[in-house]
Amino acid sequence: MVTLPKGATDCHCHIFGPQDVFPYDPASGFKPADAPKEALFALHDQMGIERCVIVQSGCHGHDNRVVADAITARPGRYLGIALAPADIGATQLKALDNQGFRGLRFNYMSHLAPGADRDALRALAPRLADLGWHLQIHMEDRLIAPMTPWLADLPVPVVIDHFGRIDASRPRDQAEFQALLRLLDYEHLWCKVSGSERASRQDPPYADAVPYAREVVQRFPDRVLWGTDWPHPNFRADPPDDGDLFDLLPRIAPTEALMQSLLVENPERLYGFGQGTHT
Known part of the structure; x- marks a missing residue:
């Protein structure tokens, strides 16, 4: 098993339910167990992950x-990314900030509810900047190039x-990956190298995704x-074995310095773990 550095952070995961306590949105077509x-x-305890978003x-x-609720159970170690309408007001954002949220996510995937348009994101960004928050974007690869002008001039990470x-x-050298690299040339753009199993078209251990993640x-x-x-x-299939995904980490971040940046230092800077701030 991979030994993770002290302060290792899982920056992207989800929780569902329990439904009798936290019921699902009736409008959602996704009803997981x-x-x-x-x-x-x-x-996280098994794998040595100390912090989480x-x-x-x-x-x-x-x-x-x-x-x-999950943030409250592990205060200071767990934070969150919220879903909210793009016209959410400053008061509501501040309330989420006090609960431990540090950003808003918008989806641009065909199987999910559509995200905010360009004007809505531009109007929202100053309110996020006031809190030291960031914008999180989940999009299909075909949208990377068209959305680059949307994202390039926003005043938030x-x-x-x-x-x-x-x-x-x-x-x-595919157009979509090259568009991603050009987008990341903007210094306020960040990238999660999560989801190797989603990028891969192979069976575990999803080796075809590693060169892409490593280059980023x-x-x-x-x-x-x-x-x-x-x-x-x-x-697309049965859930992957999390151990397979952990085993990819030394190949994605092949030096101690890269692993430290990926798992510890970058999350500290973006989310504010252990700093008392989140700028």
Whole structure:
């Protein structure tokens, strides 16, 4: 098993339910089995993950209580990313900030509810900046180039989920991956090298995704993050073995310095772990 550095952080995971306590949004077409905080905590304790950022799932809609509850259970070590409408007001954002949320996520995937348009993101960004928050974007690879002008001039950090959902079965000079690299040339853009199993078109251990993730880490070592994506919602097959994904880490971040940046230092800077701030 991979030995993780002290302070290792899972920057992307989810929890679902339990539904009798945190019911699902009736409007959501995604109704997964319960995956409660206790199961997530057990995984982290087993693997040596000390800190975490839980991303609100669409199955709970804009009711972020399920994530707030988990944050409360491990204060200072767990934070959250919320789902909310783009016109959310400053008062509501401050309330989420006090609960331990540090950003808003918008989806641009065909199987999920549509995200905010360009004007809405531009109007929202100053309110996020006032709190030291960031914007998190989950998009299909075909949208990377068209959305680059949207994201390039925003006055807040922008985090791209799952390295742009690129297709690792295609050559690395593919237009979509090159568009991702150009997008990341903007210094406020960050990238999660989570979701290797989603980029891969192979069976475990998803080796075809490793060169893509490694190139992003090596080119942008101070603006990359990693996460388990547990419990792997909407995966194309049976959920992957988390051990397989952990075993990819030394190949994605092949030096001690890169691993330290990816798992410890970058999350500290972006989310404010242990700093009392989150700028």
